[in-house]
Amino acid sequence: MENQQPKAFPVSWDQFHRDSRALAWRLSGQGKWEAIVCITRGGLVPAAIVARELGIRMIETVCIASYHDYEEQGELQVIKSVDNRVINLDGGKGASVLVIDDLVDTGGTARVVREMLPDAHFATVYAKPMGRPLVDTFVTEVSQDTWIYFPWDMGWQFQPPIAHSTQG
Ligand SMILES: O=P(O)(O)OC[C@H]1O[C@H](OP(=O)(O)OP(=O)(O)O)[C@H](O)[C@@H]1O
Numbered sequence: 001m002e003n004q005q006p007k008a009f010p011v012s013w014d015q016f017h018r019d020s021r022a023l024a025w026r027l028s029g030q031g032k033w034e035a036i037v038c039i040t041r042g043g044l045v046p047a048a049i050v051a052r053e054l055g056i057r058m059i060e061t062v063c064i065a066s067y068h069d070y071e072e073q074g075e076l077q078v079i080k081s082v083d084n085r086v087i088n089l090d091g092g093k094g095a096s097v098l099v100i101d102d103l104v105d106t107g108g109t110a111r112v113v114r115e116m117l118p119d120a121h122f123a124t125v126y127a128k129p130m131g132r133p134l135v136d137t138f139v140t141e142v143s144q145d146t147w148i149y150f151p152w153d154m155g156w157q158f159q160p161p162i163a164h165s166t167q168g
C-alpha cells in the first residue's frame, strides 16, 4: 500500500530494543506495578522487554484493532477486554497496573483503555502530538505527519542509489 504520510520513521529491531529498554529505565523510578496490560498486537513486543527489565510476571492483554488496512484508521474494535482478575487488583481502577503499547497516534486506542483502567500508568515507546496527553511515560516523540515503520512489518528490499532518484 502506498505511504499516505509525508515523513517516514523506520525503526530496526536493535533500535526498538534500545528504545523499549529506555522506556523501562524511565518507568523504573516511578513506582511498582503488579501487572502489565499490553495492548495487542503492537504492545506485545515492548511489554515483553519492559516485563523482563522490571521483573513483572503478571501479563494481561487487551486486544484492540483500529488500523485494518495499514495506514487507514478504521472503526476501533475491542476484540478482548481486560480480565476481571487484573481490573480488580488494588481498588478496581488499575492503580497498580502498567499499560503498554508501541505508540500513541490519535490517542483513540489509549482513550478506550483508559476508560477500562482510569488509574493505570500508561506507557508507550513512541508518541505523536495528538496522543501525547493520554500517555504518562514515553521515549520519543515524532510529528503527527510521520509514519513509524516497525521492524515486524518490514522486510529486506533493494534500495536504488540516491543518485538515481536525484537525476532529472
Ligand atoms: O492512537 P491511535 O490512533 O489509536 O493509534 C495507535 C494504535 O494503532 C496501532 O495499533 P493497530 O490498531 O494498528 O493494531 P496492531 O497493534 O495490531 O497493529 C498501534 O499499535 C496502537 O495500538
Ligand code: HPA
Binding pocket: 067, 103, 105, 146, 147, 148, 149, 150
Ligand atoms: O505511525 C504508525 N506506525 C505504525 N502503526 C501505527 N498505528 C497508528 N499509527 C502508526
Ligand SMILES: [Mg+2]
Binding pocket: 039, 040, 041, 042, 043, 064, 101
Ligand atoms: Mg496496536
